[in-house]
Amino acid sequence: MADEFVPEIAFSDYEDQKRINVLKAKFFEIFSSDPEYYCRAPGRVNLIGEHIDYCGYGVLPMAIDQDILIAASKNGSSKLKLYNLNDKYGAQEVECSSFEIDKASPKWYHYFLCGYKGVIEKLNAKKNCKLFGLNVLVDGSVPPCAGLSSSSALVCASSLATMMPSGCKFTKLEMAELCQHCEKYIGTEGGGMDQSISFLAQKGKAKYVEFNPIRGTDVQIPLGGSFVIANCCVEMNKAATDHFNIRVAECRLAAQVLANQINLNWRDVKRLVDVQNLLNLSLEKCLKLVERHFHITEYSKEEICAALRVTEQELDEISLGPRSRHVKTFKLRQRAEHVYSESLRVLNFKDVCNKFSSSLSGNTKDSEGDVQIDASATLKRLGDLMNLSHRSCRDDYECSCKELDDLVHHSTSSGSLGCRLTGAGWGGCCVSLVEDDQLDDFIAKMKNYYKQKGFSDSVIEMSLFVSNPGQGAAIILNK
Numbered sequence: 001m002a003d004e005f006v007p008e009i010a011f012s013d014y015e016d017q018k019r020i021n022v023l024k025a026k027f028f029e030i031f032s033s034d035p036e037y038y039c040r041a042p043g044r045v046n047l048i049g050e051h052i053d054y055c056g057y058g059v060l061p062m063a064i065d066q067d068i069l070i071a072a073s074k075n076g077s078s079k080l081k082l083y084n085l086n087d088k089y090g091a092q093e094v095e096c097s098s099f100e101i102d103k104a105s106p107k108w109y110h111y112f113l114c115g116y117k118g119v120i121e122k123l124n125a126k127k128n129c130k131l132f133g134l135n136v137l138v139d140g141s142v143p144p145c146a147g148l149s150s151s152s153a154l155v156c157a158s159s160l161a162t163m164m165p166s167g168c169k170f171t172k173l174e175m176a177e178l179c180q181h182c183e184k185y186i187g188t189e190g191g192g193m194d195q196s197i198s199f200l201a202q203k204g205k206a207k208y209v210e211f212n213p214i215r216g217t218d219v220q221i222p223l224g225g226s227f228v229i230a231n232c233c234v235e236m237n238k239a240a241t242d243h244f245n246i247r248v249a250e251c252r253l254a255a256q257v258l259a260n261q262i263n264l265n266w267r268d269v270k271r272l273v274d275v276q277n278l279l280n281l282s283l284e285k286c287l288k289l290v291e292r293h294f295h296i297t298e299y300s301k302e303e304i305c306a307a308l309r310v311t312e313q314e315l316d317e318i319s320l321g322p323r324s325r326h327v328k329t330f331k332l333r334q335r336a337e338h339v340y341s342e343s344l345r346v347l348n349f350k351d352v353c354n355k356f357s358s359s360l361s362g363n364t365k366d367s368e369g370d371v372q373i374d375a376s377a378t379l380k381r382l383g384d385l386m387n388l389s390h391r392s393c394r395d396d397y398e399c400s401c402k403e404l405d406d407l408v409h410h411s412t413s414s415g416s417l418g419c420r421l422t423g424a425g426w427g428g429c430c431v432s433l434v435e436d437d438q439l440d441d442f443i444a445k446m447k448n449y450y451k452q453k454g455f456s457d458s459v460i461e462m463s464l465f466v467s468n469p470g471q472g473a474a475i476i477l478n479k
């Protein structure tokens, strides 16, 4: 349950003993002592509901098995000594009281620092907390910059690694809220999906995650289908580019311009969900409003300022962020259309899954008695929703790229029921829904595609895998 504390497990219960022992040995080699504790936080794959969490809408992710695993100890100094098992990521030592989190060109350890800073601030809000130094060794198995949330997993694991020696305990929900907030120190305005699923996930279940406040409801994916993740191998680091924050700003502007058009006080509005709530409308009706009130062509900054009766400087302060102030034109209709229609697809996806589960437990009845819902037809319906979602991301939200679109296309022509980009996009992974009896054939065809593109066997191994819903974050103790 979400109001539980993050679980503590014994070292011997960690699933991958080889991996954790390698980490332990390397920690000893670097710091000449054993780690006092370990923390893990998983990455995630979002099944449906892209770029809508920061607009206030629910999403449907599941945790993957790949995670960030941290070995740590208090070191009695005022320094954070941050090492990574992968030599590619250089070591760094910083003073606990005076580090900077570089927003312009973030490095791996800046994500650790986000978690550290977030927890220390939270502890300070409770009681005065003396800063403490840590020895830290990080090992990541989540492919980086692939849309599987490696950076949020690092923030979640680092906040656990900081919370542990403080003696304080927070619930999974508190940790998720805290990490959603503190990842913003790196400069991206994410919506909270990644951190929520990393803490709330339970093995075997996807989650419908809602926000403000964060809530998670189990969703049972119908039996007979599997999710396959495939990486197009174009890396996208959302903190290092402006794409992500520009979309967040476009959604905010779309909400405010729409509110203004229909005579609401636009200054009360920050997200597209606010417009829906203020008017108490269905998502279908919101889509009609978008069609009626927005033109298809781009909006210039001057046009938006004139409509909202503000100067450019005021608009910069109220509606734009440091990474979107330079933008001169905005696509409002397309972004709003994506957000409202994607939110509707999430609800449909969840309902289709729930109906199937109820039919299995004999809870779906009509006048004739129990209604048997066909598993294949159910999976097909989910696949259709995923295909529609990808089209909307590609055409209206413009958060895909050619390599990813090609891979999605290849997935559907290799027999998947549906396929869509997952995560922020502009590169990274897609997720395909495949019927279990088609799985081997599908994987073989996808492997061929990678081979034709010239990828080596080891890259293919890392880039293409079946994923089942994994377990959420945990603390691992030397007991």
Ligand code: GLA
Pocket (backbone or CB within 6 Å): 046, 049, 050, 051, 052, 053, 054, 149, 190, 191, 192, 193, 194, 423, 424
């Ligand atoms: C990133 C953000 C999430 C979400 C997705 C897009 O992963 O961190 O909050 O916005 O992109 O759905």
